[in-house]
Amino acid sequence: MRVAVLGAGAIGAYVGAGLHRAGVEVHLIARGAHLQAIKASGLKVLSPRGDFEVHPNATDNPEEVGPVDHVFLGLKANQYAAAGPMVQPLLHETTTLITAQNGIPYWYFHGLPGPHEDHRIESVDPDGTVSRALPVQRAVGCVVYAATEIEAPGVIRHLEGTRFSIGEPDRTISVRCKQFADAMVAGGLKCPVEADLRNDIWIKLMGNIAFNPISALSRATMASICKHGAARELVVRMMTETLEVAAGLGCHPRMSIERRLAGAERAGDHKTSTLQDLEKGKPLELDVIIKAVVELADLTGAKVPTLRAISAVADLLNEQLTAA
Ligand SMILES: NC(=O)C1=CN([C@@H]2O[C@H](COP(=O)(O)OP(=O)(O)OC[C@H]3O[C@@H](n4cnc5c(N)ncnc54)[C@H](OP(=O)(O)O)[C@@H]3O)[C@@H](O)[C@H]2O)C=CC1
Numbered sequence: 001m002r003v004a005v006l007g008a009g010a011i012g013a014y015v016g017a018g019l020h021r022a023g024v025e026v027h028l029i030a031r032g033a034h035l036q037a038i039k040a041s042g043l044k045v046l047s048p049r050g051d052f053e054v055h056p057n058a059t060d061n062p063e064e065v066g067p068v069d070h071v072f073l074g075l076k077a078n079q080y081a082a083a084g085p086m087v088q089p090l091l092h093e094t095t096t097l098i099t100a101q102n103g104i105p106y107w108y109f110h111g112l113p114g115p116h117e118d119h120r121i122e123s124v125d126p127d128g129t130v131s132r133a134l135p136v137q138r139a140v141g142c143v144v145y146a147a148t149e150i151e152a153p154g155v156i157r158h159l160e161g162t163r164f165s166i167g168e169p170d171r172t173i174s175v176r177c178k179q180f181a182d183a184m185v186a187g188g189l190k191c192p193v194e195a196d197l198r199n200d201i202w203i204k205l206m207g208n209i210a211f212n213p214i215s216a217l218s219r220a221t222m223a224s225i226c227k228h229g230a231a232r233e234l235v236v237r238m239m240t241e242t243l244e245v246a247a248g249l250g251c252h253p254r255m256s257i258e259r260r261l262a263g264a265e266r267a268g269d270h271k272t273s274t275l276q277d278l279e280k281g282k283p284l285e286l287d288v289i290i291k292a293v294v295e296l297a298d299l300t301g302a303k304v305p306t307l308r309a310i311s312a313v314a315d316l317l318n319e320q321l322t323a324a
């Protein structure tokens with residue numbers, strides 16, 4: 001099996017390292033100092049489960065890789081629209097695109113019978129740019145429960161979690177998902193194939209929709225947000241509104257707000273990926289995390305005043321960053 005990791009950053013490189021250990025032919029596609037370090041000295045993973053080093057193929061040029069069976073997308077979702085030329089050389093007739101991301105995926109309504117079947121969500125797929133770059137028929141969803149960081153070029157710090165739940169947009173349990181999941185498990189990762197990944201998407205999103213924008217706006221860690229009385233109330237309101245949007249789309253995640261908050265609290269003084277991006281001056285991945293949910297609320301008629309307000313200021317912050 002041949003796998004390309006397009007965007008071998010914190011998550012992509014961690015998954016690539018696991019697959020390489022399982023004997024998969026892995027090609028990491030990265031850039032800059034991180035790529036140079038991997039090429040020169042391999043990829044180091046520092047983890048509470050044990051440190052290790054691997055030496056997979058690494059390049060910034062997908063033409064050198066050619067067609068593969070699976071492309072694991074380790075890009076931030078706001079980098080998807082520009083990914084078309086990078087993905088093209090990696091495709092054969094049945095190549096899958098494993099879309100590992102936080103937030104609402106661009107394929108959300110694909111293969112989902114009901115009033116919104118094949119509806120395009122403008123805030124995650126503006127003018128169809130993402131679905132043209134990454135055809136939905138090839139897409140497999142992936143909800144990431146691991147937390148990792150690029151500690152230094154060529155060095156991944158694994159903080160916690162090894163679960164990468166995957167699933168087909170049309171809710172079938174496909175051979176292509178099983179093949180990828182088997183390789184992940186052989187590499188020491190958890191990879192359940194879910195019949196309804198949309199449940200996982202909303203459960204993960206309950207945390208991200210609150211903590212990621214609040215952390216960027218306040219520069220607070222997850223623990224500090226949980227400890228601050230008014231901020232904690234804000235988190236609860238945002239999670240409550242999010243569950244109303246999910247319900248309007250027929251999704252009822254089996255997760256209470258108390259349990260979701262307790263899970264987030266266990267992350268301790270962790271900086272969310274959005275806060276990390278802010279500190280590095282990078283654009284923020286907030287359209288898929290909050291703007292999309294406000295758009296979905298407008299589609300379903302749910303009232304989301306808190307999400308709408310936080311989304312507006314987070315969007316303004318992002319605009320200032322990208323203009324700078
Ligand atoms: N990290 C985490 O703990 C978690 C992440 N996630 C989700 O996983 C997804 C990936 O996140 P994460 O791994 O943290 O993101 P990173 O920013 O660490 O990784 C993305 C990588 O893609 C690289 N890249 C972007 N464009 C190109 C290109 N054209 N050619 C080569 N490389 C490119 C980036 O390089 P450069 O830095 O130069 O732009 C970066 O190294 C996101 O949706 C995130 O929300 C979900 C849960 C936890």
Ligand SMILES: CC(C)(CO)C(=O)C(=O)O
Nearest residue numbers: 102147207271272273274
């Ligand atoms: C905080 C974490 C790791 C889990 O909620 C996350 O998803 C993020 O930082 O974006």
